[in-house]
Amino acid sequence: MQGLLFTPAFELKSAQMSLMLLAVRRFDLDQLQIEIAQHVAKAPALLKNAPVVLDLGQADPKPTAHQVTNLLMRTQVAGLRVVALVADAIGEPLAHAVGLPALTVGPRRKKSDEAPAKPTESEAAAPTAPEIPATADAEPGAEASPPEPEDAPAEPVAVPPLLLPGPIRGGQQIYAKGRDLIITGAVSAGAEVAADGCVHVYGRLSGKALAGAAGDVRARIYCLSFGPELVSIAGNFKVFESAPREIAGKAVEIYLNEGRVDVRPLKA
Amino acid sequence: MGEVIVVTSGKGGVGKTTTSASLACGFARRGKKIAVVDFDIGLRNLDLIMGCERRVVYDFVNVINGDCSLKQALIKDKRFDNLSVLAASQTKDKDALTQDGVAKVIDELKSEFDIVLCDSPAGIERGAFFAMYFADRAVVVVNPEVSSVRDSDRVLGIMSSKSRRAEQGQTAVKEHLLLTRYSPERVERGDMMSIGDVEEILGVKVIGVIPESPEVLSASNSGVPVILDENSDAGQAYTDAVARLLGDTVPMRFLDAKKKGFFQRLFGS
Numbered sequence: 001m002q003g004l005l006f007t008p009a010f011e012l013k014s015a016q017m018s019l020m021l022l023a024v025r026r027f028d029l030d031q032l033q034i035e036i037a038q039h040v041a042k043a044p045a046l047l048k049n050a051p052v053v054l055d056l057g058q059a060d061p062k063p064t065a066h067q068v069t070n071l072l073m074r075t076q077v078a079g080l081r082v083v084a085l086v087a088d089a090i091g092e093p094l095a096h097a098v099g100l101p102a103l104t105v106g107p108r109r110k111k112s113d114e115a116p117a118k119p120t121e122s123e124a125a126a127p128t129a130p131e132i133p134a135t136a137d138a139e140p141g142a143e144a145s146p147p148e149p150e151d152a153p154a155e156p157v158a159v160p161p162l163l164l165p166g167p168i169r170g171g172q173q174i175y176a177k178g179r180d181l182i183i184t185g186a187v188s189a190g191a192e193v194a195a196d197g198c199v200h201v202y203g204r205l206s207g208k209a210l211a212g213a214a215g216d217v218r219a220r221i222y223c224l225s226f227g228p229e230l231v232s233i234a235g236n237f238k239v240f241e242s243a244p245r246e247i248a249g250k251a252v253e254i255y256l257n258e259g260r261v262d263v264r265p266l267k268a
Numbered sequence: 269m270g271e272v273i274v275v276t277s278g279k280g281g282v283g284k285t286t287t288s289a290s291l292a293c294g295f296a297r298r299g300k301k302i303a304v305v306d307f308d309i310g311l312r313n314l315d316l317i318m319g320c321e322r323r324v325v326y327d328f329v330n331v332i333n334g335d336c337s338l339k340q341a342l343i344k345d346k347r348f349d350n351l352s353v354l355a356a357s358q359t360k361d362k363d364a365l366t367q368d369g370v371a372k373v374i375d376e377l378k379s380e381f382d383i384v385l386c387d388s389p390a391g392i393e394r395g396a397f398f399a400m401y402f403a404d405r406a407v408v409v410v411n412p413e414v415s416s417v418r419d420s421d422r423v424l425g426i427m428s429s430k431s432r433r434a435e436q437g438q439t440a441v442k443e444h445l446l447l448t449r450y451s452p453e454r455v456e457r458g459d460m461m462s463i464g465d466v467e468e469i470l471g472v473k474v475i476g477v478i479p480e481s482p483e484v485l486s487a488s489n490s491g492v493p494v495i496l497d498e499n500s501d502a503g504q505a506y507t508d509a510v511a512r513l514l515g516d517t518v519p520m521r522f523l524d525a526k527k528k529g530f531f532q533r534l535f536g537s
Contacts, residue, residue: 167471169425170418186471188421206469 016217016234016259021105022080023055024071027063033074040079051083053103056090065097072098159197166203168193175213189229198222204249208232211254221254226263236261270301270378273385273513274403276427278419280390282411283448283478286488288387289317290495290503291407294510296348297495300382303342305354305373307399308389309364312356318345319491320353329357332369338376347496352381362395374402392426400427405442407475407513411449412461417469420445424470444475446509451480452525463523476509478502479522 024032040047054071056063063071072082085095087102095102162176166185173192174181181195186203193199194210198220201209205223212219212234221231227243231254238261243249251266275288285308292304306314309329315321326341331354338354345351354377357364377384388399400406406427410420424443428434431441447463454460463474478484483500487493495506501522508518 167424169428170421172425172429188425188469189418190422191425204468 014259016256018217019083020050020052021055021086022052022075022082023057024059027056027059027061027067027071029067029070029074032071033078036075036078036080044079048079049081051081053084053086053105054082054091055086055088055105056094057086057088059090062090063094065094068094069098072100161197161200162195166201168207170207178214186225187223187228195219209254210237212256217256220256222252222266223254224251225249226252231261231263233261238263270381270384271404272374272378272402273383273405273407274388274400275385275407275409276388276396276400276423277390277409277416278392278396278423279411279416282409282416283484284390284409285313285317285387286484286494287407287409287446287448287478287506288314288385289493290506291510291513292318292351292353292385293345293348293493294495294506295383295385295514296345296351298510298514299350300514301350301380302383302385303352303354303377303381304385304387305377305399306356306387307365307395308387309356309360309362309395310358311389312358314387315343315353315355316491317488317493318353320345320355321491324355327355327357328373329360329364331373332364332366338373362389362393365394365398367398367401370398371402392423396423397426397430400441401430401432403427403431403441404433405444405513407444407446408470408472409446409448410466410470412447412455412463412466414461417461417466421470424472443472444513445470445472446476446478447474448478449480450477450522452523456525475512476505477520477523478505478509 056068075082082100084101084103085091087095087104092102159179161180161182163182163184164174166183166187168174168183168185168187168191170188170190174194176195176197178196180197180200181193182200182202183193184202187193187201187205187207187209189206191207192210193201193207194213196212196214196216196219199209199211199222201223204225205228207228208230209221209223209228210232211221215234217234219233221233226247226249228240230237230239233254233256236256236259247263247265252263253266254261254263256262275284275291277284288304292302295302304314304318305328306312308314312327315324320343323343326336328341330336331338331341342352342354345353374384386399386403389395400423408420408424410416427441427443433439433441445466447466451460455462463477467474479501481500481502483497484494484502487497494500494503495510497503505522508521511518
């Protein structure tokens with residue numbers, strides 16, 4: 001009887017989360033607390049009480065467990081929540097000692113997250129120069145002059161998207177490294193457009209579109225007319241032999257929903 | 269300086285050479301001094317369609333190799349004084365084309381003629397690449413069916429990124445679509461892509477629509493380009509296309525399915 005009515009009280013699901021790394025360079029408790037507090041104050045909406053993973057791999061000098069406990073407290077006061085430590089040779093035993101989980105960071109993720117995860121020394125950071133996209137057939141828009149970096153401000157400046165006029169034709173490959181990709185035109189069947197950020201297609205999407213190519217699960221794809229061969233977000237892809245009738249030719253948003261690629265129409 | 273126009277498609281058998289021959293005669297009839305060059309090295313056909321195959325002595329590759337002068341290799345058309353044909357080589361293969369060699373021939377032709385029409389081979393390899401590399405304008409020949417449209421898309425992409433104009437950062441190659449083997453009846457029945465479908469997928473305007481017509485084959489076989497057959501729909505459609513390429517505004521013809529007569533409807537056809 002009970003067996004029939006039994007529904008489990010919980011489900012164990014796999015999920016991917018995007019977390020920031022707090023990569024400590026100089027282990028100076030007072031200085032860290034001050035700098036973190038200053039950094040959080042600059043973007044409270046984004047950072048206040050944000051969960052972060054503590055990376056002590058580069059920390060100098062190497063802290064003791066007692067010092068790490070102290071840092072956890074000070075970080076919380078300064079406005080960030082350390083939820084785990086990076087599971088490397090230094091972090092693993094320390095995580096054990098302070099009672100926090102140790103998380104393995106994929107090599108690719110770690111690299112791509114290094115930029116936003118340096119709250120301890122942000123002032124010196126200059127905006128990274130935009131890179132020329134690598135493409136198979138140097139695409140028509142390649143000569144479009146890369147946006148000039150503005151006079152190095154202290155505030156982090158958004159990386160300008162790679163903006164290309166369409167159509168992107170069959171056989172062409174476009175990759176917007178470290179930024180969004182905007183195509184003002186169609187993407188033909190047999191073409192591939194990819195970005196580390198979001199992909200926007202202001203036209204018909206008939207080829208392949210890949211957002212979050214470096215692993216960002218928050219990246220999304222937008223197009224005015226849906227009909228792709230394949231869409232992928234952070235490596236999770238979906239192949240369409242033919243577009244489902246409800247969304248074929250519609251303006252849609254493609255996003256990652258609990259690890260699965262989902263398509264929903266944009267409201268007119 | 270003359271203008272270089274490439275006739276290309278990607279896919280084979282869609283009517284590039286038929287189109288090149290007809291456009292060449294059409295431009296000549298409009299008084300343009302024109303040279304038409306066959307880039308299909310090893311599979312030369314243009315001379316047959318133009319009806320000058322017996323007079324080919326020297327060819328494109330001979331000129332590139334310096335075996336003869338350009339003047340010696342150009343074959344004057346018997347119908348139009350202002351039309352010359354540069355035949356492809358039947359014995360060599362496409363590797364005989366070199367960028368410098370082709371550039372030299374094209375530049376010499378440009379200084380001599382108003383229009384240099386390049387008849388591209390199928391595919392996207394060496395011959396096709398050189399045919400489109402120097403182009404100022406492109407006439408992309410498309411059949412209203414999916415594989416032809418896809419190949420044309422690829423060719424348009426290569427042209428917009430790898431042509432000399434693209435490499436030197438000049439204004440892009442001007443693109444035109446020419447729809448051939450179009451059958452209004454089959455479009456009406458829904459078995460063939462319409463002009464609108466093709467224009468939408470490729471994002472390029474159609475400059476002419478050549479209806480499917482039996483006269484095309486007989487014209488090719490007799491070495492008289494179909495544009496010279498004033499009674500055929502296809503010939504008239506090519507005449508219109510030439511006019512549009514020269515900047516005239518001409519309404520599209522032959523787009524509607526022929527209405528069947530009373531007896532045809534009774535007895536079928």
